[in-house]
Amino acid sequence: MTTKTAASRRVLNRDRLEAEIATEAVRVFAECGYEGTSIATIAESLGMSKQNLMYYFPTKQALYERVLDDVLDEWLARMASLADPEQDPREVLRAYIQAKLKFSREHPYASRVYAMEVIGGAQLYGAQIRERVVPLVRKDIECFERWIAEGRMAPVNATHLLFAIWAMTQSYADFEAQMALVLDRKALTRKDFDEAEQLITAMVLATVTQSAATEA
Amino acid sequence: MTTKTAASRRVLNRDRLEAEIATEAVRVFAECGYEGTSIATIAESLGMSKQNLMYYFPTKQALYERVLDDVLDEWLARMASLADPEQDPREVLRAYIQAKLKFSREHPYASRVYAMEVIGGAQLYGAQIRERVVPLVRKDIECFERWIAEGRMAPVNATHLLFAIWAMTQSYADFEAQMALVLDRKALTRKDFDEAEQLITAMVLATVTQSAATEA
């Protein structure tokens, strides 16, 4: 038991507390938006004073950026390295859709905070998106295009195909409120996500299947 | 020239000014969110004092609700009565996708304000969505289901098919910032929208075509 272990314990404890704060913050930011969120609200739901919270995150913007960083970390951990041009296109697309829908189901607040930032023009986080998201997206598109060049996928517009997959899967987190109103229930269920996965997969596979390429 | 015409001219002028204010407000709300928007900002871009703006809209919330009402009016004017079960499914779907993409292209701010409201849980406008949007959506879904029952459309999940069409078409307004980063340009072009329309139409038509029903 040296001072070194005590110090590292302190650091670990700080990391844990910061993570707890960020977890609560993502929920409030998703429900109220950046400007609509007060750090006092977040602190209160954690049973802590807002001054204490500001000891860990000196500014509201710092907390917001931490939240977005966490969102991106979790998203990239799940989505990076899924699109492998060596694998079978149909299996990769299945897995891609499944992973994106799972993220929407398990991290709806993360998805919403990110969506709001993008809708508002990504004024604060655009640079990070350019650095961390865009390269991954381009890699996915190139994977699609290679499959097309190799004749393993119907010649569709790879960029817009990816946009379509994104939009369809993300909407189950972002627009849940509206979907729930249409379905006349409080929230989406596991069954809704399973049905969504089935339809989206069918749509995408029908699109990339050679015989469907001449449609429309 | 009676006082009556003068009064009606006054009313007309008031209507015109309110519409001008709402038009500017939808842009600012879309870029900054509800709480992030100050009425002083809107007033300033119109060259008017905020007190003067508040003569027309006594509260910020009243202005916001007016903006959402306008958004819904414009959207319903374009989208209502498109899904006609008597028509050919493929032609209706084509027109539906085209109309939704056109709305995204011509009214991006309207789309974004609406999206932000829904993402935040539709806390302020949920009742209006239930009354004005949900019935229309249900009618569209029923149209799809009738086509399926009549064997004119492959037996897919009609509700999720509509969710998918919505998500894909709306994303070109809501997530333009991210798409522009991927495409490495300042904003989406007419060509992007045309390519999107082609792919989305191909996807939907491939999905509702009988032979594709057994996919996935």
Next chain:
DNA sequence: GTCTATAATGGGATAGAC
């Protein structure tokens, strides 16, 4: 690291003259 106290700002809303 947590507390009390307080500065400093911004913004929604109102009152009243003209």
Next chain:
DNA sequence: GTCTATCCCATTATAGAC
């Protein structure tokens, strides 16, 4: 209808005791 002036409150952020 438009202006000047002002109130009031919420919120971010800081200072300093313990």
